[in-house]
Amino acid sequence: MSTERNLHKAETLSQGSSSSDEEGWQDIEPDYEEGTVIKSFFDEKTFPDAKAMMIYCREKHNFDFMATRRRLNLDFHGAVKLSNYVRLKAQEGNATLGNISVDDLNDDIYLKPVLDNDGLLMSLDEILDEDDEANAELNTSPPSDIPVAQLLKKNALLEEQLGKLTEQFASFRQTVAETLDKRWGDDVTSENPDKTKNVKSGPAIPQSIDNNYFESYAGYDIHETMLKDTVRTEAYRDFVYSNKQIFKDKIVLDIGCGTGILSMFCAKAGAKKVIAVDNSAIIDKARENIFANGLGNIITCIAGRIEEVNLPVEKVDVIISEWMGYALLYEAMLQSVLWARDKYLQPGGLLVPSLSTLVIAPVSDTEYMNDCVDFWDDVYGFDMTAMKKKAMADARVEHMRPYSLAGSSSMFKRLELHDVQEADLVFTEAWESTIIKDTDALHGFLVWFDIFFTSRTETVSTDKLEPAKWHDEGTGKIAFTTGPLGKETHWKQSLMLIDPENPQPVLKAGDKISGKVDWSIPKDDPRSIVVEVSWKIGEGTMHKQAWNLR
CATH class of the missing domain: 2.70.160.11 (Hnrnp arginine n-methyltransferase1)
Known part of the structure; x- marks a missing residue:
């Protein structure tokens, strides 16, 4: 590992760690290194190591991660940001990432892992080492007039810093693992008051009940059942297509988007932008469906609860949602739609249905x-x-x-x-x-x-x-x-x-x-x-x- 990057990593980790964080790490045994799987930046394909994934993305999607890192002269801190930035932009449907600049990576939000269990972040240090060593062979040797004693002194200093870094880096990797289960966007910090978690009014829903609810929508059967319900699906389709003047050039928010069918109806009806939100794993398939139908430039998929995610816009013109449960109000999804209505819907905007x-x-x-x-x-x-x-x-x-x-x-x-x-x-x-x-x-x-x-x-x-x-x-x-x-x-x-x-x-x-x-x-x-x-x-x-x- 290059000693220069060690210094950058030490600085990064000291800035990103707090005493409260360290207390939370003491009794946790990390288990992420076994059977690491690396997911492609741009699709669902997975790889056993980071190098294979990067070669695939370079050849299949014309994006060279290591070349971009070298072009921007990024240290470890910057490489973490670059990885999360690329994943986030790819999820938003941005397929052209050839002009990334250092300014694009300034926001510390890109330290937040975008994927759960992102094996790339866990093995990033190793592949950066290999890249640095390969490039070091192309560089000239250090000037021979530097005294050996000076070099030895500097090396001893770096070795000391590396010892401190080892413990800090273990903490960093554990932090990354923990944040895969708790998104950084949910944390409340004095430095980022705008990122505070929005709390929905009304009765609090126990976490176990909430998890079971969203997990029930992660599978395929329930979505097949709903899509085959022609009364339901055709009513939404017919309203959107029969009233295209309502949707043309408008910003639409789809809450609980599922497979993305309502979002695609709105996009086909002429919506300027559609934001599809879902807190179940089906959001990944919605994104694939949207790309497969050539609508990735209109529809942006966001994973998370509507009360907790940060939308890319302040207001929307239309909110569409299929929120109804048994006896209409079972599942309590309407409460989330009403919360979003009050926060995001323009005055005079439309709820579908109404x-x-x-x-x-x-x-x-x-x-x-x-x-x-x-x-x-x-x-x-x-x-x-x-x-x-x-x-x-x-x-x-x-x-x-x-x-x-x-x-x-x-x-x-x-x-x-x-x-x-x-x-x-x-x-x-x-x-x-x-x-x-x-x-x-x-x-x-x-x-x-x-x-x-x-x-x-x-x-x-x-x-x-x-x-x-x-x-x-x-x-x-x-x-x-x-x-x-x-x-x-x-x-x-x-x-x-x-x-x-x-x-x-x-x-x-x-x-x-x-x-x-x-x-x-x-x-x-x-x-x-x-x-x-x-x-x-x-x-x-x-x-x-x-x-x-x-």
Whole structure:
């Protein structure tokens, strides 16, 4: 290792380490050196060592890392910055990195690892050594008139500094490993107040629940299911393509971008810039999809929570997101969209979609009860009625047949997404229904949601609060239902069955049923919901039951 770079590394490490950091390193045994894998700067290809990766990038992508490092005369500190700078720019879709200057690397943000487990940073010192030694052979020997004693003294000084460096460099490498699990952008420092972590209002979500939520979107199956949901995907596509004047030359933010499909719709509709954000590993595939479709110059992919990432713009013209969960609000993603709306959306900007409603209806379906509930009365000759309790405690995600409905539907909550606040997502609302058929028993309630896409100046009147009626208003009037009378969606409906120990009277067509819906968020699991329904038939006894959706 060159003694000159040792000095640079010692200086870099002394600046980048703090006493508090050192305390955190004492009991940690690094394990990153075994089986190191180096990922290409520009694609998903991996290599067993840094040299092979750099040769590949030079030949395949016309970027020579070592030549750039030599041209800029970068020390170890600068080479770390260069590596992270190239990875970051490549992720943003910048495929031309031949004109990098020293000024481009001034910001210390480029000390932050861009990739988790970036093997290049772990082995960078070794490949720099080899490069320095190779270039040293091309240089002339030191002047012979320098006294040997002076050279020996200088060498002794450097050896002493190298000894100190060894411990510091071990700390540095451990710091890099730790920051792969904790992004530097989350740290709060007095030197960088603008980089402080944004804290979302509302109930804190335990880390384990949050991690499980985002990990559930990292795989392929869930995205295949959503993309094949034509009701969902075609509604977004049709609104974007039928209203290109809304998106032309605009800056769009796509929250929870998944595979990137909504971002690509917006780019094709003429958006000037689209920022796609997702906190699951699917963001890597979204980036590949975007490049494969030639849209990397328009769409920028950013990994992280929307509340924590730093966007390349201060404001956007449009926010698009498919945030809906079961019963609309399960998963608590709407809270993140509202946070982004308040921080990033221009005054007069558009949320897509812009209106949602929650609907409830009474259910009576003897066939379903026999198949799915009374089944437990006799299971291969055994009494398993104890299992029924669970069936009554949790909401069930089902697509029910239209004839399961015992009464008319009742829209009990309207959410105008440009104006709604997080506090509005916990509520109590009245509902009522008219029984539409004679039935032996009321078995439960069915909850679903409807979604409406409007321009910023449009309002959906109460008499048009049904997707079919809004669609009939003309071209570009897009809406869809997740209810039993529409085409099945991946959201289905939420079925809440009444406990058999709470017997219900025989119902006649024309009977009135009324009550309230109480919607709450449990403190121990803020991504789930609890729905409590109260009801009475005519002037009869008021009943009440709560169900979990988790």
